[in-house]
Amino acid sequence: MIVVLALAVGGLYAAGAFLLLQRSLTRIILGIALLGHGANLLLLLAGGASGRAPIVDGSDQAVSDPLPQALALTAIVITFGLTAFLLALAYRSWLLRHDDEVEDDVEDRRIARLGRGKS
Amino acid sequence: MIGLLLLYGGVALLGPALSRRLGARVLFLCLVPHIATLAYLVSAWPRVAGGRSIAESHEWVPALSLGVDLRLDAFGLLMAGIISGIGVAVFFYARWYFAGRSDLGLFAGVITVFAGSMVGVVMADNLLLLYVFWELTSVTSYLLIGIDHQKGAARAAALKALLITGMGGLVMLGGFVLVGRAAGTFSLSGILATPPSGATTTVGIGLVLVGAFTKSAQVPFHSWLPGAMAAPTPVSAYLHSATMVKAGVYLIARLAPVFATVVWFWRPVVLAAGVATMLVGGYRALRETDLKLLLAYGTVSQLGLMVVLVGAGYPDLTFAGAALILAHSLFKAVLFMVVGIVDHAAHTRDLRRLHGLGRRMPLVFAVSVVAVASMVGLPAALGFLAKEAAYEALLHSGNPVVTAAVVVGSALTFAYGARFLWGAFADKPVRKEDDVALEVAAPSPAIVLPSVVLSILTLVLGVAPALGGKLVTSAATAVGRTTELPKLVLWHGFTPALGLSGLAIAVGVALFLRRGSVDRLQSRLALPAGLTTPYEHALSLLNRVADRSTGVMQNGSLPIYVGVILLTVVLLPTWRLATDGRLPSRIEFADSPVQALVALVVVAAAIGCARARRRFVAVLLLGAVGFAVAVLFIMQGAPDLALTQLLVETLALVIFVLVLRHLPEQFPRRSSRLATGLRLGVAGGVGVFVTAFAIIAAGSRTHPSAGDGLVERALPDGGGRNVVNVILTDFRAFDTVGEITVLTVAALGIIGLLLARADGGEGEEPGK
Numbered sequence: 015m016i017v018v019l020a021l022a023v024g025g026l027y028a029a030g031a032f033l034l035l036q037r038s039l040t041r042i043i044l045g046i047a048l049l050g051h052g053a054n055l056l057l058l059l060a061g062g063a064s065g066r067a068p069i070v071d072g073s074d075q076a077v078s079d080p081l082p083q084a085l086a087l088t089a090i091v092i093t094f095g096l097t098a099f100l101l102a103l104a105y106r107s108w109l110l111r112h113d114d115e116v117e118d119d120v121e122d123r124r125i126a127r128l129g130r131g132k133s
Numbered sequence: 134m135i136g137l138l139l140l141y142g143g144v145a146l147l148g149p150a151l152s153r154r155l156g157a158r159v160l161f162l163c164l165v166p167h168i169a170t171l172a173y174l175v176s177a178w179p180r181v182a183g184g185r186s187i188a189e190s191h192e193w194v195p196a197l198s199l200g201v202d203l204r205l206d207a208f209g210l211l212m213a214g215i216i217s218g219i220g221v222a223v224f225f226y227a228r229w230y231f232a233g234r235s236d237l238g239l240f241a242g243v244i245t246v247f248a249g250s251m252v253g254v255v256m257a258d259n260l261l262l263l264y265v266f267w268e269l270t271s272v273t274s275y276l277l278i279g280i281d282h283q284k285g286a287a288r289a290a291a292l293k294a295l296l297i298t299g300m301g302g303l304v305m306l307g308g309f310v311l312v313g314r315a316a317g318t319f320s321l322s323g324i325l326a327t328p329p330s331g332a333t334t335t336v337g338i339g340l341v342l343v344g345a346f347t348k349s350a351q352v353p354f355h356s357w358l359p360g361a362m363a364a365p366t367p368v369s370a371y372l373h374s375a376t377m378v379k380a381g382v383y384l385i386a387r388l389a390p391v392f393a394t395v396v397w398f399w400r401p402v403v404l405a406a407g408v409a410t411m412l413v414g415g416y417r418a419l420r421e422t423d424l425k426l427l428l429a430y431g432t433v434s435q436l437g438l439m440v441v442l443v444g445a446g447y448p449d450l451t452f453a454g455a456a457l458i459l460a461h462s463l464f465k466a467v468l469f470m471v472v473g474i475v476d477h478a479a480h481t482r483d484l485r486r487l488h489g490l491g492r493r494m495p496l497v498f499a500v501s502v503v504a505v506a507s508m509v510g511l512p513a514a515l516g517f518l519a520k521e522a523a524y525e526a527l528l529h530s531g532n533p534v535v536t537a538a539v540v541v542g543s544a545l546t547f548a549y550g551a552r553f554l555w556g557a558f559a560d561k562p563v564r565k566e567d568d569v570a571l572e573v574a575a576p577s578p579a580i581v582l583p584s585v586v587l588s589i590l591t592l593v594l595g596v597a598p599a600l601g602g603k604l605v606t607s608a609a610t611a612v613g614r615t616t617e618l619p620k621l622v623l624w625h626g627f628t629p630a631l632g633l634s635g636l637a638i639a640v641g642v643a644l645f646l647r648r649g650s651v652d653r654l655q656s657r658l659a660l661p662a663g664l665t666t667p668y669e670h671a672l673s674l675l676n677r678v679a680d681r682s683t684g685v686m687q688n689g690s691l692p693i694y695v696g697v698i699l700l701t702v703v704l705l706p707t708w709r710l711a712t713d714g715r716l717p718s719r720i721e722f723a724d725s726p727v728q729a730l731v732a733l734v735v736v737a738a739a740i741g742c743a744r745a746r747r748r749f750v751a752v753l754l755l756g757a758v759g760f761a762v763a764v765l766f767i768m769q770g771a772p773d774l775a776l777t778q779l780l781v782e783t784l785a786l787v788i789f790v791l792v793l794r795h796l797p798e799q800f801p802r803r804s805s806r807l808a809t810g811l812r813l814g815v816a817g818g819v820g821v822f823v824t825a826f827a828i829i830a831a832g833s834r835t836h837p838s839a840g841d842g843l844v845e846r847a848l849p850d851g852g853g854r855n856v857v858n859v860i861l862t863d864f865r866a867f868d869t870v871g872e873i874t875v876l877t878v879a880a881l882g883i884i885g886l887l888l889a890r891a892d893g894g895e896g897e898e899p900g901k
Contacts, residue, residue: 015717016724018732019765020827025736026758028820029743031699035692035812038800040748040793044755047785048739051762052823054774059827061838064724064769068840068856070848078770080847080856081840084865086774087857088872094781095879101792102883108795115801122689128680 019059026052039107039114043100050093057086134189134203134256137173140166141249145242152238159241160228166245167224170217170252174210181207182603184610186322188258197261198319204258207607211455212255212383214604215462219375220248222583226470227367229580230477240280244371247273251376255383260309260319264302267348270377271298277372278364290360293668297357298347305344311337321387328391338396341388342403349381349436352409356668359429366473369425374432374465379458382436386443386451390613393446403444408538410437415545419644420655424472424482424557428465431508431549435461438542441535442523449526452609452618456519459601463591464504464516467584468553471501474576475557484556491558493573496581498558503588505554507595509547509641510634515595517634518621524630525619540637547641552648598623696815703818710829717832728768735761746800752789756782773857
């Protein structure tokens with residue numbers, strides 16, 4: 015177990031979570047991207063000790079676990095798709111409203127007011 | 134047997150389809166399954182008479198021990214006979230009650246589903262199957278009460294009935310599960326043959342009783358039944374007097390002979406509920422001025438009496454109870470049908486306004502007299518035999534207090550029975566502006582026919598006890614598993630039971646004759662109008678709590694939602710990590726100094742990205758994170774990952790820059806110090822938790838990785854040397870297909886978002 019890698023994962027998650035809690039859509043997307051990096055690294059860490067690249071060439075040296083790598087590879091690509099889609103949303107939102115803020119949900123606000131009004 | 138259930142289902146589907154063409158005559162079609170059931174019951178009678186039974190079993194969900202296990206014994210046959218027999222009468226009546234209406238598709242379908250579920254309830258031998266049918270009757274009852282859904286009162290009454298019986302049903306399901314687990318089987322006959330005991334069973338039976346009480350409108354759950362009178366009269370006659378409300382009585386009767394002795398509280402609770410229901414129902418029936426409500430409270434009272442009789446678990450009382458179930462179905466259905474006829478003819482059900490109908494509709498009057506005679510227990514009607522059997526049994530094995538209460542209940546029954554006849558048919562002075570009798574139209578013979586048939590049946594069975602006696606005796610034998618039973622007898626001689634009957638009738642006559650004083654006493658004792666009932670109170674409390682909690686939980690702020698989710702992620706698993714987590718055996722700080730340095734770069738760039746105020750700085754730092762992570766991948770022995778990461782990171786950077794070009798250079802205003810502090814707190818918690826998780830997870834491996842096998846199989850099975858590639862394109866190829874699909878969907882979404890017109894496309898602009 016390599017402690018610095020665990021710390022790096024923790025740092026990525028912390029920064030990602032902090033950005034995810036913001037109101038600016040761009041920062042939320044940045045947060046998701048950071049969380050994605052953290053998750054990929056975490057997957058790789060779960061594979062155990064590092065080793066030779068998992069390529070079959072007849073040598074007996076220990077190879078690193080290929081399974082988390084395959085999972086992480088899929089995750090990288092999916093994170094990319096998600097980020098691109100969210101960016102397109104941000105662009106669209108900017109075109110329509112010239113605003114990058116995530117507003118409070120108006121409908122939810124109204125429900126909350128109704129609840130307070132009745133009691 | 135399953136064929137009958139399927140027939141009900143099929144007709145229920147067919148009915149609505151044909152209702153446009155057939156109009157009210159669609160109800161004739163709905164008679165088919167009833168007649169088939171009756172025919173089946175007649176053919177099955179020789180095989181179930183004397184306490185035997187027929188069983189049949191089909192697999193459904195074996196993993197949940199849920200099977201379509203059906204069993205017919207004489208008690209089930211009695212109940213199924215009532216369901217289908219009264220069904221024939223009521224459906225025939227409904228065809229004329231609804232004459233001329235063409236929107237009966239829903240009604241015909243739902244009431245047929247109801248009838249089928251009811252047959253299912255009394256034939257089911259599996260507790261879970263019984264529950265399924267039980268809830269189906271609750272749901273169909275809800276739909277039928279609210280069939281006039283334009284009326285608010287009907288909707289409210291339907292909801293009340295559903296909430297109370299549905300709540301009871303859920304409680305009962307819990308009880309079934311407990312009893313079934315304790316017994317090791319969900320078979321009703323199996324549980325009754327070798328009853329479980331112990332705390333689990335005691336609690337389970339208590340829960341089942343709650344379900345039975347709600348369904349059969351026992352105090353304190355009785356209030357939904359009068360409300361259900363918002364339904365059209367055929368529904369009241371069928372569901373809310375003859376069949377559905379007897380489901381609870383049925384279940385209590387089935388369980389009583391065994392569990393009255395196994396469960397210590399069975400007799401006190403059941404008898405107390407029954408007695409209270411009987412007296413409250415009778416008392417309220419004396420107060421109502423709406424004929425239908427009068428009958429509804431009368432039904433409540435009679436249900437209480439039935440629970441008293443079948444709930445004690447003594448064979449002779451069960452026998453009397455079975456006789457009463459049969460008698461009640463016959464006379465109460467007639468009375469409800471009469472109310473419907475009166476209502477149609479005079480356009481009111483208020484007994485203060487009706488007068489002189491006895492002379493105008495003598496036939497209707499005559500059947501009502503027979504029905505009421507049976508209800509109050511006058512000789513020559515079936516009800517008399519049931520009452521006599523009840524008194525005999527109570528004097529023999531009942532508790533004196535219960536016996537006295539039954540006498541009082543019978544006196545009340547006589548009084549409200551007389552009040553019903555007097556209110557609907559008698560010549561009496563009414564205020565001039567209330568006079569309605571002059572506009573009365575004579576009912577068609579067809580609509581009266583079913584009540585006439587049922588009344589004749591009441592009389593025939595009442596005069597010739599041997600006819601119905603065999604059925605009732607067999608039913609009681611099947612329930613109580615004993616053959617030492619009394620017989621239905623027309624004339625016992627001058628016995629104490631006859632004395633009790635006479636006493637009850639005498640008190641009833643007195644109550645009726647002194648009705649003025651009774652009215653005054655009742656109105657003095659009545660609770661002030663406008664007082665909220667416990668049901669309304671509970672409902673409004675529930676609504677308030679729901680409103681409040683919705684307001685708090687769903688406050689509309691995305692950061693708060695995300696914060697709650699993140700906090701949950703941190704707090705709940707941390708507890709398990711702290712208690713069960715194990716540190717790995719080998720912990721090193723870093724593989725090499727370079728690795729430590731790169732990791733430091735990753736963290737520093739990530740923090741910088743989070744702190745940046747300018748968009749481009751943030752994006753560049755994100756890119757730095759990505760490239761540094763790629764370096765870590767290489768060091769970890771994952772060149773494929775590093776390659777992909779580099780490509781993707783470059784592309785992502787390009788897209789970010791393309792989009793951010795349009796956005797302002799700086800992020801918007803800073804938030805308050807408190808909000809930032811909270812965010813930092815949550816984020817810090819997440820960081821610490823994930824770090825700890827990563828370390829502890831490495832120490833928690835119990836099996837070697839599946840990856841080792843994949844390395845060995847890559848070349849022979851996959852034909853490739855790069856194991857990661859083989860996994861993606863061969864071993865886990867379906868995952869890759871899914872991944873490609875996600876990318877395609879994302880790409881389509883992006884294209885749509887970019888090509889949409891700048892003014893919001895053809896739709897409305899959001900946010901305006």
